[in-house]
Amino acid sequence: MTEDPHAIAPNPPQRALPLHRQMDRIWSDLPGWRGSVASVNHGTIGLRFMATSFLFFSIGGVLAMLIRAQLATRDGAFLDTQLYNQIFTMHGSIMMFLFAIPMLEGLAMWLLPKILGARDMAFPRLGALGYWCYLFGGIIILSSLLFGVAPDGGWFMYVPLSGKTYTPGISADVWLLGVTFVEISAMAAAVEIIVTILRLRAAGMALTRMPLMGWYMLGTAAMMLVGFPPLILGSILLELERAFDWPFFDVLRGGDPMLWQHLFWLFGHPEVYIIFLPAAGVLSTIIPVFARTRILGYGAIVAAIVGLVFLSFGLWVHHMFTVGIPHMALAFFSAASALVAVPTSVQIFAWIGTMWAGRVDLRLPMLHVIGFFATFVMGGLTGVMLAMVPFNWQAHDTHFVVAHLHYVLVGGFVFPMLAGITYWMPMISGRFRVRALGEAAFWLIFLGFHGTFFIMHLTGLLGMPRRVDRYPDNPEWEWLNLVSSIGGMVMSVGFALFVLDIAMQWLFGRRSHRNPWKAQTMDWAMALPAPSYNFASLAGAGRHDASVTLPLARGEGLLPGAPRDRREVLVTEPGTGRPDHVAVLPGNTRLPIWTAAAIGSFFLLMLAGLYWATPLAILLILWAAWQWGGFMGSRRDAEPLAVAPGLALHEHWQMRNTLAYSGTVTLLVADATLYASLLFGVAFLTVIAPNWPPPDSGLGWPVLLTGAAALLMMGLGLVASLLAEAQRAAPPGRLAALAGVAAAGLALLLLAGVAWQFDDPTRHARDALRAALLGYAGFHGVVTLMLALRSLADVRQGRTSAMRRGAAPVWQLFQAFWLGTSALSLGVVALQEIG
Amino acid sequence: MLIGSGLITVLVLTLAGLAIWRGPRPSDERRWTIWWGLGFSMSVLAVLLAFALRAGERIIARDDGTLQVEAEAQQWRWRFVQPGPDGPVQTEGVLYVPAGQPFDIVLTSRDVIHSFWVPQLGGKMDAIPGHRNVHRLMADAPGTHEGLCAEFCGIGHAAMRFEVVVYDPADPPPFVSAESLP
Numbered sequence A: 001m002t003e004d005p006h007a008i009a010p011n012p013p014q015r016a017l018p019l020h021r022q023m024d025r026i027w028s029d030l031p032g033w034r035g036s037v038a039s040v041n042h043g044t045i046g047l048r049f050m051a052t053s054f055l056f057f058s059i060g061g062v063l064a065m066l067i068r069a070q071l072a073t074r075d076g077a078f079l080d081t082q083l084y085n086q087i088f089t090m091h092g093s094i095m096m097f098l099f100a101i102p103m104l105e106g107l108a109m110w111l112l113p114k115i116l117g118a119r120d121m122a123f124p125r126l127g128a129l130g131y132w133c134y135l136f137g138g139i140i141i142l143s144s145l146l147f148g149v150a151p152d153g154g155w156f157m158y159v160p161l162s163g164k165t166y167t168p169g170i171s172a173d174v175w176l177l178g179v180t181f182v183e184i185s186a187m188a189a190a191v192e193i194i195v196t197i198l199r200l201r202a203a204g205m206a207l208t209r210m211p212l213m214g215w216y217m218l219g220t221a222a223m224m225l226v227g228f229p230p231l232i233l234g235s236i237l238l239e240l241e242r243a244f245d246w247p248f249f250d251v252l253r254g255g256d257p258m259l260w261q262h263l264f265w266l267f268g269h270p271e272v273y274i275i276f277l278p279a280a281g282v283l284s285t286i287i288p289v290f291a292r293t294r295i296l297g298y299g300a301i302v303a304a305i306v307g308l309v310f311l312s313f314g315l316w317v318h319h320m321f322t323v324g325i326p327h328m329a330l331a332f333f334s335a336a337s338a339l340v341a342v343p344t345s346v347q348i349f350a351w352i353g354t355m356w357a358g359r360v361d362l363r364l365p366m367l368h369v370i371g372f373f374a375t376f377v378m379g380g381l382t383g384v385m386l387a388m389v390p391f392n393w394q395a396h397d398t399h400f401v402v403a404h405l406h407y408v409l410v411g412g413f414v415f416p417m418l419a420g421i422t423y424w425m426p427m428i429s430g431r432f433r434v435r436a437l438g439e440a441a442f443w444l445i446f447l448g449f450h451g452t453f454f455i456m457h458l459t460g461l462l463g464m465p466r467r468v469d470r471y472p473d474n475p476e477w478e479w480l481n482l483v484s485s486i487g488g489m490v491m492s493v494g495f496a497l498f499v500l501d502i503a504m505q506w507l508f509g510r511r512s513h514r515n516p517w518k519a520q521t522m523d524w525a526m527a528l529p530a531p532s533y534n535f536a537s538l539a540g541a542g543r544h545d546a547s548v549t550l551p552l553a554r555g556e557g558l559l560p561g562a563p564r565d566r567r568e569v570l571v572t573e574p575g576t577g578r579p580d581h582v583a584v585l586p587g588n589t590r591l592p593i594w595t596a597a598a599i600g601s602f603f604l605l606m607l608a609g610l611y612w613a614t615p616l617a618i619l620l621i622l623w624a625a626w627q628w629g630g631f632m633g634s635r636r637d638a639e640p641l642a643v644a645p646g647l648a649l650h651e652h653w654q655m656r657n658t659l660a661y662s663g664t665v666t667l668l669v670a671d672a673t674l675y676a677s678l679l680f681g682v683a684f685l686t687v688i689a690p691n692w693p694p695p696d697s698g699l700g701w702p703v704l705l706t707g708a709a710a711l712l713m714m715g716l717g718l719v720a721s722l723l724a725e726a727q728r729a730a731p732p733g734r735l736a737a738l739a740g741v742a743a744a745g746l747a748l749l750l751l752a753g754v755a756w757q758f759d760d761p762t763r764h765a766r767d768a769l770r771a772a773l774l775g776y777a778g779f780h781g782v783v784t785l786m787l788a789l790r791s792l793a794d795v796r797q798g799r800t801s802a803m804r805r806g807a808a809p810v811w812q813l814f815q816a817f818w819l820g821t822s823a824l825s826l827g828v829v830a831l832q833e834i835g
Numbered sequence B: 001m002l003i004g005s006g007l008i009t010v011l012v013l014t015l016a017g018l019a020i021w022r023g024p025r026p027s028d029e030r031r032w033t034i035w036w037g038l039g040f041s042m043s044v045l046a047v048l049l050a051f052a053l054r055a056g057e058r059i060i061a062r063d064d065g066t067l068q069v070e071a072e073a074q075q076w077r078w079r080f081v082q083p084g085p086d087g088p089v090q091t092e093g094v095l096y097v098p099a100g101q102p103f104d105i106v107l108t109s110r111d112v113i114h115s116f117w118v119p120q121l122g123g124k125m126d127a128i129p130g131h132r133n134v135h136r137l138m139a140d141a142p143g144t145h146e147g148l149c150a151e152f153c154g155i156g157h158a159a160m161r162f163e164v165v166v167y168d169p170a171d172p173p174p175f176v177s178a179e180s181l182p
């Protein structure tokens, strides 16, 4: 490493085994099941995500088999229509929300720190919270099936069918509340993934040279960050309509069912690429390993990822070609939908070129890669066909579309994930697999899949619509359906064998030696199975590959061991990867599961219709949230820590640009997207919906003045938050924090005054939208007030000093965001009143 | 288009197969990513898109005095209105249209979203509460076609079917007429 001017000198070597014991004591989970609910380690949480999602995958698979059994004959008497509708709705919802998304989140959480050379994700507790929200939400959704109140409106829940009039029970609420509960985990994962990739990479690993997996996950997380808020907003609005009769989607009162479709597909289309990108990341990681070469076209692939992220938000309308949209818009979205095939094809040819350059070793993961090629290329092409408007009109909502989407999702997600699981299994189990079983599983899955779905293209072209449970008048569809059903059974046996293979490997596999595939990336630079802390010391500038295993295990890298009995990680600069400071991560704690339970109590009360009791749940959530802040502060100024000879870095409590700060900025991007979606709703209903203009409000100046007074208070709060940080070491700092708390409280009171003057939100969509804007401001007021209180507590408890800032920087961010969005909302109301 | 897709699939899979089965060979980055990845895919897409836009142009409904019929969807039945000699004629579950001339169908819904689709006549269009969608279709020869609802609309969705009777314009059924009402 002498040629590198930025080289960091190595630490003196230690004996690896004592170092391992020291690290493992600090980083491992607590014993017993009571201890296991306190786990926050990314390895544990990532594996839990993946295992749980695979469980939901098998449940979704069983539901699919029930569907195939029903359709095998033309007047299948196996299920009644009601149950059939529940089953296909649940199949889609489970596979999307409880399998695919959590699976990729789990993979990201488990893999990213390892492949980027870090010890953990940026926010371990947030990862655990996400997991519990996912598990509890999933259980709520699933149990509805047992109680016979499962959602039955199709997995995209079109209104008005899913509205209160046409779906009176709680089945739609199960979907809306359950999915929103689960999506907390998606938002948490998106924030965590982005901050981890940008700030926890190994020292000196420049962004432009990180493993491709990092780029793929960065693209995925960016899309999740911007793609999920429209869905979450849509779910909130629909739940408000169902629970409180706020008419966002009711045409008689100025709403419009098309608003739901726009919000849903604003999420729904990027969703496809959110699922595809991590799978492509697996392929880009695995293919060079088995081709015994390097990936070809790194730069082109990165460009393709960035292109996909942007394009995927430009084509949501292509799911809505049949709703009657203007001619020019049709042409535009048709072109954009076709264009999205270009970055995908760049990647596919880069993979083929990589295999071309190398000698391909057909091990089991590579078989699944071939399964991907054979399946996905066809799915992509039928996708291009569907993008063509005249053909789309013909095939929309037939089994052709069902076949297409299964080719894309199974080809583009399931096969790469199977490849990934078989590839990383030795690192998870520390063992080789048992021979032959995996190959048999692959062939059964592969042949079963094509047997089911290839033929379904034909069924669709013959005109069979989706979502029918009987077809007594169409005997010509019968043999095709029977073939599909048999194929489905074969595929199920294949998946069962796959699970058996994994179990056998765990129980009977030979112990694997290090780096069994001779891979280059840093995830293999550790003993097998992967230790709880990943790396006993962290890789320095220059070498970020599997060759650094031994020096790192001997503590020659940066920040060796856990000499201070804490989970310490190295935070780097986003672009260059230059070491910036040392972050101390929280250890095992039950706070995440308690917080998830508090949030769950809110969702359950909403589901039960006990709206009067929800304030209790909200108080519970606020109490839990308050506890989270307890870790984020230190009462003493510490000396810089020795990271390597000649390199000493501060602890994160003495830094301003911490992981938490980056995380807050990232979260606010998602929050801003949610707000922008709400503004889109206002604009859309104002311009498009029938039954506008609304009845006169007669509000005028009093309400605008009250709103302006609230804005003034928010502005004062912003000044207070800036002063609280600037004067943190002096008495005025305490005063500023106190003033900030008062300003936030007063602003909230004034917002209540605005609410008092507003019209009844059930009268017209405009009034409902105003109430939603106000609710948004109120929610952010409460968060800001909490942060102001936290800053006050920091000052009073001596957690601030000239070096330590406490919560003030994060408070400023939220305060400014609250002020900005509220000012926009007031502007909207003023425009409606004046214009 | 089916044939084209099939050919491209075979081509890509052959390339992948060749790459896998034969040993290491020199592999040029630009050739794969620029020529194949960008060039090949863009040209295929451009051709496809041009065809689609041209075909789409012909079937877009315009306001040019074409015969208009109306369909109103409701869980789970269709009501049609077509011009007759003595004013509009309402029918339930059966739509009468003349052969050999385009007609516009105006779609509305009384409750949830439905979708009007007659596979033999071409594409489909949604019936959405609060909206009026117009869709242009044409039947070539007299006969009877099966139509169905193509957007999931509740428990009776699968049974929400209708019939389209295409008649010879020279010899219409006594109660309808092929002329637009003034």
Ligand SMILES: [Cu+2]
Binding pocket: B073, B076, B113, B114, B115, B149, B150, B151, B152, B153, B157, B160
């Ligand atoms: Cu219908």
